[in-house]
Amino acid sequence: LKEKLGPILWQFPPSFRFDEKQFGDFLAQLPGDTDQGRQLARHADARLHVTGYLDALPDRALRHAVEIRNDSFRSQAFVELLRRYNVALVVADTAGKWPYLEDVTADFLYLRLHGDAQLYVSGYSDEALRRWQARIEAWTAGDQPDDAQLIDSRHRPPRKPRDLYCYFDNDVKVRAPYDARQLRQNLEQGRAGKT
Template identity: 60%
Template sequence: MGETRIGISGWRYPPWRGVFYPPGLPQHRELEYASRKFSTIEINGTFYSLQRPESFERWYQDTPPNFVFSIKGARYITHIRRLRDVEGPLANFFASGIFNLREKIGPILWQFPPSFRYDAGRMKGFFEILPRDTKQALSLARRREKRMTGRARLAIDANRVLRHAIEIRHESFVDESFVQLLREHNIALVVADTAGKWPYREDITADFLYLRLHGDKEIYASGYSPEALTRWSDRIHAWRIGSQPDDAHLISTQPPPQRHSRDVYCYFDNDVKVKAPFDAQDLIAKL
């Protein structure tokens, strides 16, 4: 059976204090606390701006052994440059300190804006320059821009596999060729529950699954009922034994490559009303 990790998207939310986090817990200990409840957490700060090596080192030290971070790719690459001429920004991203997470580096999430339409050539070019292990990432990071001088980490402790996942938000991606492109590059299509706001598809395109549960009734806000969590636990079980749900919502008519198991990463992002951490704990209990 594949490894399954259930967690939360981010960890620093003021409304969580005194509700999920114990009253009086210092802010600088929130990651330490959350990482003892979940085996994985998404780093969201990397989406908004380049972080610093000392931040990644601190996050590494604050979390227990066998913990894994997923890392959200920079919006400068996906939203501002929209994949045009991104080798320099991509080098900066990997030079910013990610290597300080060492064995706790998990999948890298690339989320595209709702206005970003599927462009096969642009996506293919992006996939071809994405590093597939930390050795390739280090080679890319060494081509960082000059502004990274003094704030880069350009060393790895070991060569480790890097996984990538793509979250789509435009209907034009509902295209058979997109699924085939993902499979050619072993990149996961994010299964994103967005209360019907953006496309929801469950095509298996890699040797792992990446789920983002934003809320099934109201995006970022609504919690998941026990029945809804049971449904998710059944789907995760099918995926981690190498199968897929009988009622899977698919783009492609072609079956995925057969596997005996797949790893599954699942993150709750319905954080506005402090639902995410409790829903994640309930799903862990069901699994």
């Protein structure tokens, strides 16, 4: 992916419960840059040794994001581990199926919008997209929404601009590209209105 390489998503199944030691050990092993990633990949199964797979820009920082699906992760220890390793907690809109949390744990945010009312199926209304627009504008400006759903309500993230990655995964009825385009237009109009 070279210059297009973004954060690496680590998604854990609903059956995976939080274990502080195990999770800390996992985070400690994540490669911090492309050189470390290449070294780790050399130990992978031989079938993954394909020409081009290990091509990456040298010494480029790697970002990691964690998407959880078990309530046992609603733990102060969990968010403290993510902050220690600068790993983003995925803000996952799953139509209420899995935990929805908005703690800022890294110098970037990673959003996955799986469906507003029905997981993977429903689109986002204009009102819902405006709500996401306001949240994205707050987060990227270095702020936090006043009504953010947090594990650690005492922690205030540093007030500095942040990168944000937002993916729509409500694709069963092919809503994702339309919702992404509309949200992008809303964000561009919001920026234009502030200049």
